[in-house]
Amino acid sequence: MAAVQETVDRVRRIDVDQYRYGFETLIESDKAPKGLSEDTVRFISAKKNEPAWMLEWRLEAYRRWLTMTEPNWARVDYPKIDYQDLYYYSAPKPKKTIGSLDEIDPDILETYKKLGIPLREVEVLEGVVRPEGERRIAVDAVFDSVSVATTFQKELKQAGVIFMPISEAIREHPELVRKYLGTVVPTSDNYFATLNSAVFSDGSFVYVPPGVRCPMELSTYFRINERNTGQFERTLIIADKGAYVSYLEGCTAPQRDENQLHAAVVELVTHVDAEIKYSTVQNWYPGNSEGKGGIYNFVTKRGDCRGNNSKISWTQVETGSAITWKYPSCILRGDNSRGEFYSIAISNGHQQVDSGTKMIHLGKNTTSRIISKGIAAGVSQNTYRGLVTAHRKATGARNFTACDSLLIGDKCGAHTVPYIEAKNSSALFEHEATTSKISEDVLFYCVQRGLSQEEAVGLVVNGFVKDVLQQLPMEFAVEAQKLISISLEGSVG
Amino acid sequence: MNVVLAKTETEHARSDILAVARDRLPGTGKVADLRRQALEAHERLGLPHRRVEDWKYTDLRVLMREVLPLAAAPDAEALKRAAAALKLHAIAGVRLIVLVDGVFAPRLSETSDLGKDVSIHTLREALEAGDAALQAQLFSPDNSDTMVALNSAMMTDGVVIEVADSAVIPLPLHIVHIASGAAPAAMFTRSLIRVGKHASATLVESYIGAEGAKAYQVHDSLVVAIGDGARLDHVRLIEDSREAFNISSAVVTLGAHAHFNTFGMNTGSLVSRYQAVIAVAGEGSRVETNGVNLLNGRQHADTTLFLDHAVPNCSSREIFRAVVDDRGHSVFQGRIIVRPKAQKTDAKMMTRALLLSDEAEADNKPELEIFADDVTCGHGATTGALDDSLLFYLRARGLSEKEAQALLIQAFVGEAIEQIANDALRELAIAAAQRWLAARG
Numbered sequence: 001m002a003a004v005q006e007t008v009d010r011v012r013r014i015d016v017d018q019y020r021y022g023f024e025t026l027i028e029s030d031k032a033p034k035g036l037s038e039d040t041v042r043f044i045s046a047k048k049n050e051p052a053w054m055l056e057w058r059l060e061a062y063r064r065w066l067t068m069t070e071p072n073w074a075r076v077d078y079p080k081i082d083y084q085d086l087y088y089y090s091a092p093k094p095k096k097t098i099g100s101l102d103e104i105d106p107d108i109l110e111t112y113k114k115l116g117i118p119l120r121e122v123e124v125l126e127g128v129v130r131p132e133g134e135r136r137i138a139v140d141a142v143f144d145s146v147s148v149a150t151t152f153q154k155e156l157k158q159a160g161v162i163f164m165p166i167s168e169a170i171r172e173h174p175e176l177v178r179k180y181l182g183t184v185v186p187t188s189d190n191y192f193a194t195l196n197s198a199v200f201s202d203g204s205f206v207y208v209p210p211g212v213r214c215p216m217e218l219s220t221y222f223r224i225n226e227r228n229t230g231q232f233e234r235t236l237i238i239a240d241k242g243a244y245v246s247y248l249e250g251c252t253a254p255q256r257d258e259n260q261l262h263a264a265v266v267e268l269v270t271h272v273d274a275e276i277k278y279s280t281v282q283n284w285y286p287g288n289s290e291g292k293g294g295i296y297n298f299v300t301k302r303g304d305c306r307g308n309n310s311k312i313s314w315t316q317v318e319t320g321s322a323i324t325w326k327y328p329s330c331i332l333r334g335d336n337s338r339g340e341f342y343s344i345a346i347s348n349g350h351q352q353v354d355s356g357t358k359m360i361h362l363g364k365n366t367t368s369r370i371i372s373k374g375i376a377a378g379v380s381q382n383t384y385r386g387l388v389t390a391h392r393k394a395t396g397a398r399n400f401t402a403c404d405s406l407l408i409g410d411k412c413g414a415h416t417v418p419y420i421e422a423k424n425s426s427a428l429f430e431h432e433a434t435t436s437k438i439s440e441d442v443l444f445y446c447v448q449r450g451l452s453q454e455e456a457v458g459l460v461v462n463g464f465v466k467d468v469l470q471q472l473p474m475e476f477a478v479e480a481q482k483l484i485s486i487s488l489e490g491s492v493g
Numbered sequence: 494m495n496v497v498l499a500k501t502e503t504e505h506a507r508s509d510i511l512a513v514a515r516d517r518l519p520g521t522g523k524v525a526d527l528r529r530q531a532l533e534a535h536e537r538l539g540l541p542h543r544r545v546e547d548w549k550y551t552d553l554r555v556l557m558r559e560v561l562p563l564a565a566a567p568d569a570e571a572l573k574r575a576a577a578a579l580k581l582h583a584i585a586g587v588r589l590i591v592l593v594d595g596v597f598a599p600r601l602s603e604t605s606d607l608g609k610d611v612s613i614h615t616l617r618e619a620l621e622a623g624d625a626a627l628q629a630q631l632f633s634p635d636n637s638d639t640m641v642a643l644n645s646a647m648m649t650d651g652v653v654i655e656v657a658d659s660a661v662i663p664l665p666l667h668i669v670h671i672a673s674g675a676a677p678a679a680m681f682t683r684s685l686i687r688v689g690k691h692a693s694a695t696l697v698e699s700y701i702g703a704e705g706a707k708a709y710q711v712h713d714s715l716v717v718a719i720g721d722g723a724r725l726d727h728v729r730l731i732e733d734s735r736e737a738f739n740i741s742s743a744v745v746t747l748g749a750h751a752h753f754n755t756f757g758m759n760t761g762s763l764v765s766r767y768q769a770v771i772a773v774a775g776e777g778s779r780v781e782t783n784g785v786n787l788l789n790g791r792q793h794a795d796t797t798l799f800l801d802h803a804v805p806n807c808s809s810r811e812i813f814r815a816v817v818d819d820r821g822h823s824v825f826q827g828r829i830i831v832r833p834k835a836q837k838t839d840a841k842m843m844t845r846a847l848l849l850s851d852e853a854e855a856d857n858k859p860e861l862e863i864f865a866d867d868v869t870c871g872h873g874a875t876t877g878a879l880d881d882s883l884l885f886y887l888r889a890r891g892l893s894e895k896e897a898q899a900l901l902i903q904a905f906v907g908e909a910i911e912q913i914a915n916d917a918l919r920e921l922a923i924a925a926a927q928r929w930l931a932a933r934g
Contacts, residue, residue: 073546392851407866410833420857422876425848431874433859437866 032089038062041198044089048167048202051174061187061197068191074354075383075415076323078296081261088199088232159215161245162207166234169205176207180238184267184304184331192263192325193300200234200265208243208274217473218247233264239274241307246277248473260285262321263298272307272334277315279472281480283487284320291350291379294322301328305337305363313340314357315471317480319487322351327385329358332366332394339368342468344480346487347380347412356386356417361397361427372403373465376412377488383415390427397427405435406464408457408488458485514563517649520620520628527632531645538639547638547768550824550856551795556764557738560643561710564594564678571673571703576601578671578703582732586917587667587697594673595680596650610660611694616651616683627653631685634714634744638768641742644714647681651713654696658689658720665695665726665915670713672737674706681712690720690748695915696727700761702734708763709734713741721748721775727755728918730925733762735790742768749775756913757784758922759794760929768797773807773835780809783909785922787929788821788853795824802835811842814909816902817853818933828860829870836865842872847879847905849898899930 032043041062045055070081156163162173170177187197208214239245262284268276278301287294297320303312314328330339341357359368368388376382382405390397405414416433438460446456461484462469469477518528540557541548567575575593579601590613591601597615604613619627631653636642656662668684688694700711711733719725733739739762747753759765771780786794800809815823825844846855859872879901887897906926913919 395851405861405863407863407868410836410866412866413862413864415863416859416861416872418857418859418874420859420874420876421854422846422848422856423854424851425853425878426851427848428877429875431857431859432871433861433873434869434871435861435863436869 031087034087035084036062036086036088036199040088044199044201047089048170050167050170053174053178054170057182057187058198061194062199064188065191065194065198068194070191074325074385075381076325076352076354078323078352081296083195086261089201155215159212160209161212161214162205163218164205166200166203166205166236169236173205173207176238177205177236180236180267180269182267184269184302185265185300190300192298193265196232196234196263196265196300200232203234203236203264205235206237206245206247208239208245210241210243210271212240212243214243214245218245231260231262231264233262235264235266237267237276237278238269239271239276239310241271242273243271244275246279246473248279250281250283260295261298262295264300266299266301266328268303268312270303270305270307270310270312270337273309274307275311275313276303277313278303278328280314280316280318281483282316282318282320282324283483285322286320286349286351287322289349291322294351295320296323297321297326298323299326301326302331303329303339304331305334305339305366307337308334308363309336310334311338311340313342313471315342315468316344316355317468317472317483318343318345318353318355319483324351324353324355326355327357329360330368331360331362332368332397333362334366335363336365337363338366340471341368341370341372342471343372344375344465344468344484345372345382345384346375346377346484347382348378348487349380350378351380353381354383354385356384358387359389359399360387361390361394361399363394365396366394367398368400370399370401370403371467372401373468374403374405374414375408375461375464375488376405376414377408379411381413381415383417384433385417387419387421388429388431389419389421390423390429392423395424395426397424399427399429399431401429401431403433404464405433406461407435407437457488461485461488514647514649517563517566518647519617519649523625524620524628527628528646531632531636531642534636534642535639535646538642541639545639547797547826549858550822550826551764551766551793553640553740553764556793557710561677561679563647563649564672564680564709565675566596567593567598567673571675572598572600574673574703574705575671578701579669582669582699582701584667584697584699584917584921587665590652590666590668591671592650592652592668592680592682593671594675594678595670595682597652610657611662611666612655614653616648616653616685619653619685627685630716630718631683633716634742635770638742640712640740640766641714644681644683644712644742647712648683648714649681651682651684653684654686656686656688656692656694658692660689660692660694662692662694665697665918667697667699670698670700670711672702672706672709672711672734674703674709677708679710679712683714683716685716685718686725687718688720688723688725691722692720693724694726695918696725697730697918698728699730700733700739702737702761706734706737708736708738710738711740711762713739715741715743717743717745717753719745719747719751719753722750723748724752725754726914726918727753728913728915728922729755729757729767730922731757731759731761731765731767732925733765735761735763735792737762739765739767741766743770745769745771747771747773747775747778747780750777751775752779754781754912754914755783756909756922757796758787758910758925759785759796760787760925762794763791764793766795766797768799770799770801772801772803773809774803776804776806778807780807781811781912782809783812783912784814785906785909785926786815786817786823786825787906787926788816788823789818789933791820793822793824795826797824797826798828800827800829800840802829802831802838802840804834805836805838807835808839809841811844812909812912813842813844814906815844815846815855816849816906817846817855818849820850820852822854822856824856826858826860827872828862829872830862831865831868831870833864836867838865838868838870840868840870844872844874845905846876847902848876849878895933899933902930903927
C-alpha cells in the first residue's frame with residue numbers, strides 16, 4: 001500500500017494556489033450598483049443603448065426568474081449564492097474611441113500577453129505547423145463584460161460573415177437577433193439561463209450567410225476581472241444554409257478569494273447542410289488548495305440542428321472552475337443531422353464537475369456520438385451526466401457513447417449518470433462506461449525507461465484523452481495538452 | 494393540474510384504507526410506533542411521481558393513481574380459487590409457502606416436518622411476539638422511499654425464514670403470492686430470510702393471480718441477510734394478472750465471503766416495480782443480479798437496482814435484458830456505488846433492450862458512483878431492434894419470420910437466464926420465456 005500513501009502525500013502538496021494565470025489588472029471600471037432588481041436590468045439595457053424590445057425581453061426574463069428556484073439535482077455542493085451581493089455589470093471605462101489595437105489600454109494588452117493570447121493578427125501561434133494559406137484567428141476579446149477589440153473585421157465582412165459583440169448586433173442587426181435569440185435556449189429554460197437572459201452583458205454574435213465557409217477560425221477569450229462581478233455572456237451563432245464555421249472559446253481568470261458566478265448561455269443554430277464546430281478550453285480559477293474561492297460556472301449551451309443534413313460538434317476541455325455545471329446539447333431536429341460531443345473534464349483539488357451532454361433525436365436518421373473522458377484527482381468529484389433520447393418519429397436514430405473515467409488518488413470520486421431513452425424500435429443506442437486507475441504496470445514500465453513519475457502520468461493521461469484532443473483545432477490542441485499537465489501537477493498517484 | 498388532483502384523491506383514499514385496516518395490522522407498542530413513523534413518511538411524500546428522481550420513469554400518480562383498500566382475509570372460497578391457481582403454476586421439487594391475498598395460508602403450504610435446519614414463522618407472529626432484534630430487522634427498509642414506507646406501515650403478513658448455520662437446504666423454498674380475485678384490493682406483505690453462516694439455500698418467489706383476479710395491487714418487500722460464507726440463490730417470477738400492479742422491494746445484506754445470486758423475470762402485471770438495495774458489507778463477497786423483462790400490450794415494468802460496495806475485494810455482475818413489444822415500457826435503473834474503502838472492487842453491469850414495436854419504449858439509466866481508485870468498474874447499455882442480417886440468415890435457412898425472431902429473442906434473454914445456478918429453476922425460466930414467445934403467435 002506504499003503507493004497509496006505516496007498518493008496521499010502528493011495530493012496534499014497540490015499546488016493549486018500557484019494558479020498560473022492568477023493576477024489582476026487594475027483598471028477603473030464602470031459598475032452597476034450591487035444587487036439585482038428591475039433597475040439593474042434597465043441600467044444594463046440603457047448602458048448598451050438597447051432598443052425597447054430588448055429591454056422588454058430582459059424584463060420578462062427577470063420577472064420569470066423571480067418565480068424560479070435554483071436547481072439542486074447536480075452533484076455539486078456550494079454555499080448559497082446571494083444574488084443581491086453581486087455586481088451585474090462592469091465595463092472598462094472607454095478612454096477614447098478605438099481606431100486600432102495600438103490605442104487599446106496597454107494594461108489590457110499586457111493581460112492578454114500574460115495569458116499568451118494572440119490578439120494581433122501577426123501573432124498566430126508559434127510552433128504550430130501552419131496549413132496551406134496560413135490559418136488565422138480572429139479574436140473578439142471580452143475583457144470583463146465589454147468587447148474591447150475586434151480584429152479581422154474587414155476580411156470577415158468581405159465574406160459576408162457577421163462577427164461582432166452581441167450588444168452591437170442588437171443595434172445593427174436587430175432583425176437577425178430577434179429572429180434567433182432565445183429560440184434555442186428559451187428565456188424560461190432554466191434558472192441560470194433565465195438569469196442570463198435578464199442581465200447578460202455581452203458576448204459574441206456570429207452569422208454566416210448561405211453557402212459561406214467562414215474563412216478563419218473565430219475565437220473569443222473570456223476573462224473575469226472585476227471583484228464580485230457576475231459574468232453573464234451570451235453567444236449566438238447562426239450558420240445559414242450550407243455554411244460552416246468553427247468557433248473557439250477559451251477562458252482564464254485571475255485568482256480570487258470570493259467565489260464568482262458565471263452563468264453563460266450559448267445558442268447555436270444550423271440550417272440545411274450547415275455545420276458549426278464549437279470548441280472550448282476552460283481554465284478558470286479553481287479555488288485554492290483548501291477549496292476556497294474559485295469560479296462557479298453554470299453554463300447553458302445548446303445547439304439546434306434545424307435543417308436537414310446539418311451538424312453541430314461540441315468539443316470541450318474543462319480544467320478550471322470550482323464548480324462546473326455544463327451540458328452542451330444538440331437538438332437533432334433536421335433529418336440526417338448529426339451531433340457530436342467530445343469532452344475532457346479534469347478535476348483536481350476541491351473542484352466539482354458535473355458535466356455532460358444531451359442528444360435529443362427528433363429527425364429521421366439522426367446520428368450522435370459522445371466521447372467523454374473524466375479525470376479526477378485530489379479530493380475532487382467528477383460526474384458525467386448525459387441524456388440520449390430518440391422520439392417516436394426519429395426512425396433510424398443512432399448513438400454511440402463512451403464515457404471513461406480515470407481516478408488518480410483514493411480521495412476523489414468519478415461518477416457516471418447516463419439516461420438512455422428509446423421510444424422507437426429502429427433507434428440503435430450503444431453506451432459504455434469504464435472507471436479505472438492508471439495501471440501500476442504501465443507507470444513502472446515508463447519510469448523504468450527513464451521518465452519521471454509525473455512525465456509517465458502525463459503520458460498515460462494524454463493517451464487517455466487522445467480521442468478528444470484530436471477533435472480540437474490545432475492551435476487549441478497545443479494549449480490543451482499543456483493545460484492538462486498543469487492541471488494534474490502534483491496529483492500523481 | 495392532473496398531478497395535484499391525483500394527489501388529493503390518493504390522500505383521501507389513504508386515510509380510508511388505514512381506518513379500515515388498523516385493527517388488522519399486527520403488532521403493538523414499538524411496532525405500532527414504527528408503523529406510525531412509516532405512515533407519516535409516506536403521507537408526507539404521497540405517491541411517487543416523475544419529479545422524484547428514483548421514480549422518474551414510473552410515475553405512480555399517473556399509472557396507479559391510488560392505493561386500493563386492504564384485501565379482506567381469504568375465506569374458504571378464496572382459498573379454493575387460490576388452490577386452483579396454484580395447481581396451474583406448480584413447480585416440481587420445491588417446498589411451498591403460500592400467501593393468499595397477503596395472508597399466510599397454512600393449508601396450502603408445506604411448512605410441517607421442516608427439520609432443525611429451517612424454521613418458518615409468519616410475519617404476524619414475529620410482529621406480535623417480542624423479539625425486538627427481529628422486529629428491528631423487519632423494519633430495516635428505509636422510509637425515504639415512499640412506497641417502502643407505505644409497505645412498512647401496512648404490512649399484514651408474510652414469512653420469516655431462518656436457515657441455521659452450516660445448513661444446506663436442498664429443496665428450494667417457494668413463496669407464492671396469490672391474489673384470489675374477489676374485489677380489487679391491495680395486499681401488503683413483507684418476508685425475511687436469514688441465511689446462517691456457511692449455510693446455503695434457494696428462495697423462489699412467484700406472484701400469480703387466481704382466475705378472475707384483475708386489477709389488484711401487490712405491495713411486497715423482502716429483507717435478506719446472508720451470513721459469512723453463506724450462499725443464497727434467489728429467483729423472482731412475476732406472473733400477475735395483466736391488469737395488476739406489483740410494487741416490490743428488497744433489502745439485501747451480505748457478510749464476508751458470501752454469495753448472492755438473484756434473477757428476476759417479469760412477464761405479468763400491468764405496472765410493476767422492483768427495487769432492490771444490495772449492500773456488500775463483508776469482504777470477498779460476490780453478487781450476481783440478473784433479470785429479464787418480457788413485455789407487450791401496455792405493460793410497464795421497472796427494475797431499479799442499487800448495489801452498494803462498502804468493503805474491499807468484492808465483485809458484482811449485473812446482466813439485464815428487456816424485450817418490449819406493442820406499447821410496452823421497460824425501465825432499468827442500475828446504480829453501483831463504490832465507497833472510499835472498497836478498493837479492488839470489480840463491478841460490471843450490462844443492460845440491453847430489444848424493441849419489437851415502434852411504440853415500445855425502453856429507458857436505461859446505468860449509474861456508476863466511484864469513490865475508490867483501485868477498482869475495475871464498467872457498464873454498458875444498448876437499445877435496438879433485432880438485427881436484420883441475423884433474421885435474414887435464419888429466414889434463408891427456412892425459418893418463418895416469427896420463428897426466426899423467437900430464436901433470436903430466446904438467445905437474447907438466454908444470456909441473463911443462464912446465470913441461474915439451479916438447473917430446474919433455469920429450465921423453468923426458459924419455459925416461461927418460451928411461453929411468452931409462443932403467445933406472441
